[in-house]
Amino acid sequence: MGLRIQHNTAALNAHRHLTISDAGLSKSLERLSSGYRINRAADDAAGLAISEQFRADIASYRVCSRNVSEANSLLQVAEGAMDQIAAMLTRMKELATQAASANAGSNVAKLEAENAALKEEINRIANSTEYAGSKLINGTFGVAVSAGTLNSTAGLSSVTGLESDTTYTVASVTSGAGIVDITISATLAGGRVSQTVYDVTSPATANDTTTVSFDALGLTITFNNNLTSASDGTIISTTATASDFQVGVKNVDANDRIGILLEGVTTADLSLDGTSLSTAAGAQSALTTIDTAISTLASRRGTIGAAQNRLNYAAANISITVENVTAAESVIRDVDMAAEMTTFTKNQILLQAGTAMLAQANMAPQSVLSLFG
Numbered sequence: 001m002g003l004r005i006q007h008n009t010a011a012l013n014a015h016r017h018l019t020i021s022d023a024g025l026s027k028s029l030e031r032l033s034s035g036y037r038i039n040r041a042a043d044d045a046a047g048l049a050i051s052e053q054f055r056a057d058i059a060s061y062r063v064c065s066r067n068v069s070e071a072n073s074l075l076q077v078a079e080g081a082m083d084q085i086a087a088m089l090t091r092m093k094e095l096a097t098q099a100a101s102a103n104a105g106s107n108v109a110k111l112e113a114e115n116a117a118l119k120e121e122i123n124r125i126a127n128s129t130e131y132a133g134s135k136l137i138n139g140t141f142g143v144a145v146s147a148g149t150l151n152s153t154a155g156l157s158s159v160t161g162l163e164s165d166t167t168y169t170v171a172s173v174t175s176g177a178g179i180v181d182i183t184i185s186a187t188l189a190g191g192r193v194s195q196t197v198y199d200v201t202s203p204a205t206a207n208d209t210t211t212v213s214f215d216a217l218g219l220t221i222t223f224n225n226n227l228t229s230a231s232d233g234t235i236i237s238t239t240a241t242a243s244d245f246q247v248g249v250k251n252v253d254a255n256d257r258i259g260i261l262l263e264g265v266t267t268a269d270l271s272l273d274g275t276s277l278s279t280a281a282g283a284q285s286a287l288t289t290i291d292t293a294i295s296t297l298a299s300r301r302g303t304i305g306a307a308q309n310r311l312n313y314a315a316a317n318i319s320i321t322v323e324n325v326t327a328a329e330s331v332i333r334d335v336d337m338a339a340e341m342t343t344f345t346k347n348q349i350l351l352q353a354g355t356a357m358l359a360q361a362n363m364a365p366q367s368v369l370s371l372f373g
Helices: 009-034 045-099 102-128 280-333 337-372
Strands: 156-160 167-176 179-188 191-201 210-214 219-223 233-236 243-246 257-260
Touching: 009 337, 045 102, 045 243, 045 257, 045 280, 102 280, 167 191, 191 210, 257 280
Parallel strands: none
Antiparallel strands: 156 219, 167 179, 167 233, 179 191, 210 219, 243 257
16 A cells, blocks of 8 residues: 555545534534524524424414403403393383382382483493493494594594494684694484583694593594694594404404404493383383393393304414414424434544544554654
């Protein structure tokens, strides 16, 4: 064989294999210490892309789960208020039954007084029951501004508390530099209502807004910096529609949302405003009206119950989906610790053996010195 000292091919070969073993050992250490098979895109570009999408979906599904929980809470608030209204309707039927009988005598005035008080309380509960600032059972939930009515160019940014299918007239008058008086009028269930809020400061810049409450009309309006004395017009509300709760991670179709319609249960919604127990005839008529109101309320409570059951099934499905998608992401992204430990042990032995062989390869050229004896 030839003896050469300029190039030690055996040492180069041993060093190349030693470098490969060292890189493999480093990779195994990285995976074992992090718990991930993929720590950077270079480890598995396609796997990284798939697992990143899985991760985003998992995070979104967890938010969907919270959406379902909050939707259930919202419905529980609404249904709890309706339960109290149902109790009052039962009491109103008792009063009407008593007032419709000839033995009521002069007590009908007292019976009517309690009946009137109960109607006021029904309206109070209906108008005060809310969740996160949104009123639930007074008929305004799911009502929006019709397209083409008073908009951002006239200063309007957003409106909440609109009654269904109602036209609101807006009149603005300048009362000082950057100061506006705003009057809103509308015909609501209880009749014509008008309210003026004085000395509203117009927002200074396009990024600023100001929020004004019109309590008499149940409105909360946010204005932008286009609010001036020229901000006159009308706000026309839509018919109440189902409000969507996001229960999916896409925006493809309605399958990612559950729509729930909460209808009003005020005395106007239940047709109770005209009832009176002042006379036996009025009380007898009230019995039929109250029966209808009880049926209407029960139907609307049933709608809420059905929606809650649907949300419960959706929550269970989301939970299973999170579990399965997490498992799928784990298969792609996580390291198999047992298999990787085997690889680590192999690379560790190869590194030790390679180091020893490199030392032997470096010693081999020294045999040339024996030729100089």
